[in-house]
Amino acid sequence: MNLEIIIHPDYVSQHEAIIALLLGFDKNENFVTKGDRNVIKKAGLGQKVVNIKSFKKPNFFQSIVYAYVRKSKAERSFEYAKLLTEKGINTPAPIAYAINKKGGIAESYYISAHLSYDLDFRVLNHTPLYPERDIILRQFAAFTFKLHEAGIEFLDHSPGNTLIKKVSPEQYEFYLIDLNRMKFGEMSLEKRMHNFRRLWLSKKMINVMAPVYAKLAGVSETEIHMLMSKYSKEFQRKVNRKKLRRRK
Incomplete structure (x- = not known):
């Protein structure tokens, strides 16, 4: 070798x-x-x-x-x-x-x-009644805002690439993995919301996360909700169409 x-x-x-x-x-x-x-x-x-x-x-x-x-x-x-x-x-x-x-x-x-963690983001996608799910989602929205403010566009910002660790009552830390695809620089609001698309967010998840991001960004909650929903739906439709074509 x-x-x-x-x-x-x-x-x-x-x-x-x-x-x-x-x-x-x-x-x-x-x-x-x-x-x-x-x-x-x-x-x-x-x-x-x-x-x-x-x-x-x-x-x-x-x-x-x-x-x-x-x-x-x-x-x-x-x-x-x-x-x-x-x-x-x-x-x-x-x-x-x-x-x-x-x-x-x-x-x-x-x-x-090696990191010992409690769950990854996929658990939140698949377990609507997961304990403190809304608390975790709000803190994750703040974490992603911090990521964007630092000028980091994590291109693989998907459910399997965020590990979540509970550090105290109602307090969580988020760790990014699978890091080899990133871009750096100032991010527009459109690009920031586009970066949420791979997380496979449900309407309920967006309802919880959008107000947090909007408040931190100092923009309209309605606008954040609209853009986050738009890009999430577009991505989910695209993936579902690919799955359907493969089945056929």
């Missing part, structure tokens, strides 16, 4: 242990997720538990692009996690990324701190 590895300054002293984790990745059977595209495994690093994400091997063309034109998913995940942390947006702490190059990119890995 011809590894090129970049380690966060906080973990440089554990350089050899991090390399050992990567070299032993294939033999590690402690799976967190085992998908068709990416695999995440859990391991120990000193006193910490970490997640090692192995990205799907790119095809030949993608491999050349990632090696010489565009940053790999692992590198972007690492850099965006550092940026989010600097801006006060929660994400599992970035530790390192590594690329195995051989005439292009053969494999890439991203290592981050």
